[in-house]
Amino acid sequence: MIIRLILHLALLLLFAPMLNGIIIKTKALFGGRIGAPLLQSYYDLARLWRKGFVFSRTTTWVFLAGPVVGLTVPLLASLLIPFGALPAPISFEGDLILFVYLFALSRFFTVASALDTGSSFEGMGAAREVTFSCLAEPTLLFVLLVLARLSDGLSLDTLLGSHLLTAWHSDAGASLGLILVCLFLVLLVENSRIPFDDPNTHLELTMIHEVMVLDHSGPALGMILYGAALKMMVMGALLVRLAFPWQTGWWLSDALMFLAGLAGLAVLIGVVESIMARLRLPRVPQVLVGTMLLSIFALVLVLR
Amino acid sequence: MNLLLSALLILFGGSLIALSVRSSTLATRVGILSVLVAAPMAGYVALKVLLSGQPLSFSAPWAVPGGEFSLLLDPLAAFFVLPISILSLFCALYAGPYMAHAGQSRSLAPHWFYFNIMVTAMLLVVIAANALLFLAAWEIMTISSFFLVAWDHHREDVRKAAWLYLFAAHLGMMLLLLMFLLAGSYCDGFNFNNFGPLAQLPIGSASLIYLLALFGFGVKAGLFPVHIWLPDAHPAAPSHVSALMSGVLIKTGIYGILRILSLLPPAPAWWGWLMALLGAGGALYGISLAAQQRDIKRCLAYSTVENIGIMLLGLGFGMVAAAHGHPKIALLAFAGGLLHIWNHALFKGVMFLGAGALVHATGTRDMNRMGGLLRRMPLVGLLWIGGSLAISALPPLNGLISEWLIYLSLAQAGTALDGFAALVPLLLFGLLGMVGALALVTFSRLIGICLLGEPRDPAAANPHKVAPAMLVSMGSLLAGCLMIGIFPQGTLRLTSTALSQVARLPVGAELGRAVTPLGLGALLLMAVLIILGGLFAWLRLFRLQTQTSTWGCGYPMPTARMAYTGESYAEFVSHHLMPKIMRPKVSGGKVSGFFPISSKLAQSSTDLVLMRFLQPLFVALADRCQRLRWLQQGQLPVYLVYIFVASAVLMVWSLWAGGHGGK
Numbered sequence: 001m002i003i004r005l006i007l008h009l010a011l012l013l014l015f016a017p018m019l020n021g022i023i024i025k026t027k028a029l030f031g032g033r034i035g036a037p038l039l040q041s042y043y044d045l046a047r048l049w050r051k052g053f054v055f056s057r058t059t060t061w062v063f064l065a066g067p068v069v070g071l072t073v074p075l076l077a078s079l080l081i082p083f084g085a086l087p088a089p090i091s092f093e094g095d096l097i098l099f100v101y102l103f104a105l106s107r108f109f110t111v112a113s114a115l116d117t118g119s120s121f122e123g124m125g126a127a128r129e130v131t132f133s134c135l136a137e138p139t140l141l142f143v144l145l146v147l148a149r150l151s152d153g154l155s156l157d158t159l160l161g162s163h164l165l166t167a168w169h170s171d172a173g174a175s176l177g178l179i180l181v182c183l184f185l186v187l188l189v190e191n192s193r194i195p196f197d198d199p200n201t202h203l204e205l206t207m208i209h210e211v212m213v214l215d216h217s218g219p220a221l222g223m224i225l226y227g228a229a230l231k232m233m234v235m236g237a238l239l240v241r242l243a244f245p246w247q248t249g250w251w252l253s254d255a256l257m258f259l260a261g262l263a264g265l266a267v268l269i270g271v272v273e274s275i276m277a278r279l280r281l282p283r284v285p286q287v288l289v290g291t292m293l294l295s296i297f298a299l300v301l302v303l304r
Numbered sequence: 305m306n307l308l309l310s311a312l313l314i315l316f317g318g319s320l321i322a323l324s325v326r327s328s329t330l331a332t333r334v335g336i337l338s339v340l341v342a343a344p345m346a347g348y349v350a351l352k353v354l355l356s357g358q359p360l361s362f363s364a365p366w367a368v369p370g371g372e373f374s375l376l377l378d379p380l381a382a383f384f385v386l387p388i389s390i391l392s393l394f395c396a397l398y399a400g401p402y403m404a405h406a407g408q409s410r411s412l413a414p415h416w417f418y419f420n421i422m423v424t425a426m427l428l429v430v431i432a433a434n435a436l437l438f439l440a441a442w443e444i445m446t447i448s449s450f451f452l453v454a455w456d457h458h459r460e461d462v463r464k465a466a467w468l469y470l471f472a473a474h475l476g477m478m479l480l481l482l483m484f485l486l487a488g489s490y491c492d493g494f495n496f497n498n499f500g501p502l503a504q505l506p507i508g509s510a511s512l513i514y515l516l517a518l519f520g521f522g523v524k525a526g527l528f529p530v531h532i533w534l535p536d537a538h539p540a541a542p543s544h545v546s547a548l549m550s551g552v553l554i555k556t557g558i559y560g561i562l563r564i565l566s567l568l569p570p571a572p573a574w575w576g577w578l579m580a581l582l583g584a585g586g587a588l589y590g591i592s593l594a595a596q597q598r599d600i601k602r603c604l605a606y607s608t609v610e611n612i613g614i615m616l617l618g619l620g621f622g623m624v625a626a627a628h629g630h631p632k633i634a635l636l637a638f639a640g641g642l643l644h645i646w647n648h649a650l651f652k653g654v655m656f657l658g659a660g661a662l663v664h665a666t667g668t669r670d671m672n673r674m675g676g677l678l679r680r681m682p683l684v685g686l687l688w689i690g691g692s693l694a695i696s697a698l699p700p701l702n703g704l705i706s707e708w709l710i711y712l713s714l715a716q717a718g719t720a721l722d723g724f725a726a727l728v729p730l731l732l733f734g735l736l737g738m739v740g741a742l743a744l745v746t747f748s749r750l751i752g753i754c755l756l757g758e759p760r761d762p763a764a765a766n767p768h769k770v771a772p773a774m775l776v777s778m779g780s781l782l783a784g785c786l787m788i789g790i791f792p793q794g795t796l797r798l799t800s801t802a803l804s805q806v807a808r809l810p811v812g813a814e815l816g817r818a819v820t821p822l823g824l825g826a827l828l829l830m831a832v833l834i835i836l837g838g839l840f841a842w843l844r845l846f847r848l849q850t851q852t853s854t855w856g857c858g859y860p861m862p863t864a865r866m867a868y869t870g871e872s873y874a875e876f877v878s879h880h881l882m883p884k885i886m887r888p889k890v891s892g893g894k895v896s897g898f899f900p901i902s903s904k905l906a907q908s909s910t911d912l913v914l915m916r917f918l919q920p921l922f923v924a925l926a927d928r929c930q931r932l933r934w935l936q937q938g939q940l941p942v943y944l945v946y947i948f949v950a951s952a953v954l955m956v957w958s959l960w961a962g963g964h965g966g967k
Contacts, residue, residue: 052848056855058758060678062689068840072832076825092821094712098699100737102829104744105698111748112689115868117854118676118757123868130748131876134741141737145730148719154712204857214855219843285880296731303726 005079005089007251012078015259016229017041019236019266026270041229048222056215058118066113067216067223073106074230081156081237084258085247091157096144099156100137103190103231107133114212121204125211128281132196132208135288136186142295143179143186147242149302150176160238164245171304176242178298183239184268185291189284191232194273196284206278236265305360308349308377308385308431311342312424318342319420328407332400335416339396339423346427347389353382357801361433368436370494376433380566383642383802384430384552384559387649390784391551392423394777395544398657401771402544402664415455422448422548429556435484435494442480442556446473446524449553453541465536472533476523483516483564502567510568514575517564525557526612528586532914535593538605539669543660546601550608550656551649558615558645562806565623570808576623583616584732589912591742595749596878596888596909598870599669600659603750604652607695610739611648615641617732618710622807625717631809633713633720638807639815640709642799647694647702647788653781654691658684661774662754665767672869673761674754680767685755687778692747694785697740700826702788705795705819711736712818742877749873758864790826792819871907886912 021038028035037043055063079090080099111130114122147159150167168176189196192209204211213224240261248254279287318338322331353360359378366373377385396419403412425445432438450473454466488494490509491501502513519530526534534554538546561579565571590609597603618641625634661684662677663669678685694701711733718730759765788795793816796803800811856862871888878887893905 052850053844054850054852056853057851058676058679058854060682060685060756062678062756064840065837068833068837072829072836076829076832090821090825093818094708094715095821097708097711097715098704098822098825101697101699101704101740104696104740105693108693108696108698108744108748112752112756115748115752116678116756118864118867119854119856119862120866120868120872121855121857123752123873126748126752127868127873127876130741130745131880134738134745134877134881137741138734138737142730142734145715145718145733148715149726149730152719154715154719218847219840223840282880292734296734299730300727303723303730 001089004086007255008078008083008086008089009075011083011086011255011259012075012230012233015262016233017045017226019232019262020229022263022266023270023273026267027274030271030274041225045222045226048225049219051218053220054215054217056117059116059215062109063113063116063215064220066109066116066213067220067227069109070106070227071223071230073102074227074234077102078230078234078237081234082160082241083237083255084241084244084261085162085249085254086251086258088155088157091155093154095155095157096148096159100140100144104133104137106227106231110212113216117215119215121207121211122214124205125208128208129212132189132284132288135285135292136189139182139288139292139295140186142292142299143182146175146179146295146298146302149299156238160241160245162245162247164242168245172302175298175302178294178301180239180242182291182295182298183242185287187232187235187239188269188272189288190235191228193269195276195279196287198278201278206281233262236262240265305349305362305375305377307345308360308375308427309362311345311349312427314338314342314345315420315424315427319417319424322416322420323413325413326411328410328412331411331413331416332403332407335412335420336396336400338420339392343389343393343396343423346385347393349377350382350385350389351798353377354379354386354798354801366434366437370488371436371440372434372495373437374433374495375428375431376496377431378805379801380559380562380805381430383645383799384555385427387555387646388423388426388430388552391548391649391653391781392426394653394781395548395657398547398660398774398777399542399544401773402660403542404771405664415452418448418451419545422452422553426553426556430559433496435488435496439477439480439484443477445553445556446470446477449545449549452545453537453549455542455545456540459540461536462540465533465540469533469537472523472530476520476530479516479520479523480560483513483520486516487513487564487567496563496567499567503569505569507569507572511572511575513564514568514571517561518579521557521560521564522582523557525554525561525616526586526609527557527616528582528589528609528613529913529917531586531590531609531612532911532918534609535602535605535911538608538656539599539601543601543656543663546604547653547656547660550605551653554608554612555645555649558612558619562619566805566808571623571627573624573627576620576625576627579620580617580624580732581620583613583618583620584735585613586610587613587617587739588735588742589613591739591746592882592886593909593911595742595746596874596886598671598907598909600662600671600674600750600754601656601669603671603746604655604659607655607743607746608648608652610743611644611652611695614707614710614736614739615644615648617641617736618644618706618713619806621710621713621717621729621732625713626807626809628721630717630720631807632814633716635803635807635809635811635815636709636713636716636818639796639799639803640706640711640713642803642806643709643788643795644706646795646799647706647785650781650784650788651691651694651701651703654687654778654785655695657774657778657781658688658691661770661778662688662767664774665770666761666763668761668763671750671753672871674759674764675757675761675864675867676755676759677764677767678755680759680765681770683775684770684778685751687775687782688755689751690782690785691778692751694782694789696743696747698744699822700786700789700829702785702792705788705792705822707736707740708822709819745874745877749870753868753870753873757867760864760867760869790823790830792823793817885916 363374428441594606622637697703888909
């Protein structure tokens, strides 16, 4: 149990920033550049950790609660979810609801810390973030319900158990394919990637997630970046397990397979970011409504 | 039972003494003291009944035909007595300093009279075991709360709101009178223990009684299409009265529905579906409108509509599951619905009392004129943020526990049922998720615009001080939220006797076992938060810290007028997620030409059901009734003829009925 917990956390804490490195490298290769080294995210985090703080005169403790909760939540949520074939260290009936609401908690504090600066740019980002989540959250719940319908339990560990392999070959394969698409879109919107949000945009007016953390600096910004990396890995773990439900039985090969799956996902995100432009802002809710309808359709298919 | 009776007498006596004294301070002291003594007594008795499951009863003759002063404190009644006593205790404590300012210009004696009478009547409503006594207590509760809502009656909007409340409450009362008459006609007596024959009623008559009860009590409870009085009355009332009304008074409506259901035969599935679907609709409707209000208390009032919807969704779905023969799922849903009643009393208490503190400090209910209050009122702000977390069902507080139970029951039904029968619970599951996400929008907006950022108005820049008693009341309620959040299994054990009475099923230990991991998770979350937060605070000691102004994109002179407002925060949600009909009405703001003159823009959000359906309906009815004006000739002889004709008709009817030997 303890060993499993340590392995889980070690995988998460050590490899999460790597995903961003892979995405940046992929995008650079598409652009014909060599790009930053794979470990650039780690260097950035180390640099931010050594810096001082700059605070706005307007802010209160809520401003600092954002980064702290933003780091805590993915750490705890990761314990509920299996990493590939490695089972989740904590699992109980109904933990999928806690999983979703933990991320809601981090959203609440991210948004609150943005509003704490009193800047209208950050208010703009906050309003967009909470609005998109109104559509992304039900989609995620529907996706999890499809999985629940195919398994015999309501914990994430049973939802993402070894029965997925047979489910892919059965009638439910079509539904699984649909929710894989939905999950990928939810992953993109929740982690502020193109086509929903551009992490590298340089105009405050067009940002969503980046604009909410404009005023954070030094170690606080580092915590936010690290928390965002952890969140991407946790949500990616859901997708990777669904797409690659194989298991070998030996922990090391399972872990390696999981990491390879995540790397593949990062490359995929990089490819999407390279070949697509950002959606116009009013289009985003429309795409998300479409995604939600797709997930309901998958649910109907699996009930049939 | 004697303890409870003496609590009622103390409250009643306190109200009379408060009315008779001249000075405001003395009336306040008497009012607070009687609640402070009586509420713990009532709470203690309720706790004992909940733990033991043994009902207490009392009966005395009453000189009213068909009436009897019979009281019954069974687990279901005790389940409601407990929150009533806790919340009225803290509201009374809070009201002392809150009303002190008003007490300088007018006597507080009537306020304390009605306040204590309202608490007495609420207790009497839930323990009355006779239909006439119940209706009398119900009416006293309505009237006393009407006078409390109309406290600031020199303002026109308050008078209108109070009037709407009285009108709606009496329409509901009419349905209840009909319901009890109908129920009494099948039985020989109006005591609840004479209502035994109701359990053998054919489904048609039972359904009629159920529908009358659902809508009659639903008006008070804030059931979705008949909630119309609620968004106006809550902002109009003083804040501790809003807290008490939203926290427990409207729950007496849910009590009434549950009490009538316990007398009727086992519910068919469609009763449950009706309640659950109305609840789900109300939850979505309430929270959508709550996200668009700029009046903070109106926003909280709509959130009450949402939470009542969640409770009814849980209870209604429990009935569905029980009717389909899934006792485990039914227990989960009933437990979620019942626990949400307690949870809502606690966190809505915190929210309304906190809103009152903000209104008291700044003199406005408009969130766009607040801002930066967390810096200036750190403790109120902290407690209000805590309450917002609880009401948005976020861990580690209590809102999540009850919603989690409802989620779990819906998901289990969705996986246990076959084919398309499973689709409705699964869709409700997703809908509840959307309601949760909208609640996050609403409450992040509420705290973000009111408490954070820069003050948008001079009043918010220099708020008045808040008295310690107000903070203690809020803090105690929030502590209750936290306790349920980290120790849910104990709370569920406390509710188990009431739960088994409502669900008509035995309650085992498995419910407590199911929620235990949530409580442990909450503890773990808090531990990690404290460790990381401490680490962060420690790091700040060693690092260079610079204070500067917020990044304004290089603009050198930002003002608070440029900050995001409530409307701008909600604009994205209302324009991209909501149907056009639910968006706020915008007037003015048209700008034309190269050198436009200054123009005004105003936005207001009105209640769709009231404005689009009920108001036109009643206006049309009033128009029709105009045609009967010729009956009113204004001459005495004509009215004497009316009286004569009416008496003659009644006499003939009674002779005819007597001749046929009918009753």
